[in-house]
Amino acid sequence: KSEQFNWDDYLKETESVAAPLHCFRQSRIPPKNDFKVGMKLEAHDPRNVTSVCIATVIGITGARLRLRLDGSDNKNDFWRLVDSSDIQPIGTCEKKGGMLQPPLGFQMNASSWPMFLLRTLNGAEIAPAAFFKKEPPKPVPNCFKVGMKLEAIDRKNPYLICPATIGDVKGDEVFVTFDGWRGAFDYWCRCDSRDIFPVGWCSLTGDALQPPGNNVSITKSSAKIQSSPSKVTRRSMQSPQKSAPVPAQRGRKPGRGKPPGQSAV
Numbered sequence: 001k002s003e004q005f006n007w008d009d010y011l012k013e014t015e016s017v018a019a020p021l022h023c024f025r026q027s028r029i030p031p032k033n034d035f036k037v038g039m040k041l042e043a044h045d046p047r048n049v050t051s052v053c054i055a056t057v058i059g060i061t062g063a064r065l066r067l068r069l070d071g072s073d074n075k076n077d078f079w080r081l082v083d084s085s086d087i088q089p090i091g092t093c094e095k096k097g098g099m100l101q102p103p104l105g106f107q108m109n110a111s112s113w114p115m116f117l118l119r120t121l122n123g124a125e126i127a128p129a130a131f132f133k134k135e136p137p138k139p140v141p142n143c144f145k146v147g148m149k150l151e152a153i154d155r156k157n158p159y160l161i162c163p164a165t166i167g168d169v170k171g172d173e174v175f176v177t178f179d180g181w182r183g184a185f186d187y188w189c190r191c192d193s194r195d196i197f198p199v200g201w202c203s204l205t206g207d208a209l210q211p212p213g214n215n216v217s218i219t220k221s222s223a224k225i226q227s228s229p230s231k232v233t234r235r236s237m238q239s240p241q242k243s244a245p246v247p248a249q250r251g252r253k254p255g256r257g258k259p260p261g262q263s264a265v
């Protein structure tokens with residue numbers, strides 16, 4: 001966990017407010033993560049969402065699982081909450097009359113898929129159905145406001161959760177801006193995205209919240225509040241040098257990311 005970063009102090013320093021819990025499609029208390037590394041489950045292929053594939057739990061982080069599709073490479077890992085509707089117990093697909101599919105980029109000849117599947121599941125450690133939690137309901141109107149703070153997944157480095165600010169709101173969407181990173185990692189998402197969390201989420205799940213970047217942002221995305229416009233641009237973000245180690249993947253140029261799914265961490 002990050003020792004230096006403290007939301008209470010940070011909200012004061014930036015004179016901003018945390019987005020209220022009811023804005024998010026997250027449970028008030030993060031779901032318990034009972035999964036173990038090595039367990040298998042069914043997951044929608046993030047690169048081909050109509051396919052349901054076999055995935056293996058490669059890592060556990062807070063309420064999320066690091067997953068790898070069986071038969072795929074190690075460059076396309078993805079992370080899902082234990083209450084994500086993208087994952088389900090093995091057997092669910094068949095019960096619904098569907099067929100398990102090879103992942104996009106299946107490393108063997110397509111004709112070997114049925115046998116591969118058989119071998120993969122034979123003797124596998126199957127994640128128990130009770131480990132899968134129900135996805136929370138969608139928050140109905142978009143109640144985010146520009147300037148509100150939150151924790152958000154860095155989609156270019158999806159194992160990272162970072163302090164962020166709502167930079168814009170349009171219909172059902174919000175613009176998530178990463179504090180101290182000059183826009184390089186910002187993205188639009190639906191207000192019911194599972195990639196955004198209320199302030200305090202990481203401290204509840206035990207995830208390591210990244211410290212803000214150290215680049216001063218002078219855009220409206222940095223915590224604006226009406227009462228003191230003079231303060232808007234003043235504060236730089238907390239320097240990560242003083243606190244937690246530099247975020248992973250140094251040397252990768254921001255903005256030229258490949259699709260999510262880095263193998264680091």
Ligand code: MLY
Nearest residue numbers: 154178185247249250252254
């Ligand atoms: N060192 C990498 C990763 C930066 C991560 C930024 N996140 C936390 C918003 C880079 O600079 O590209």
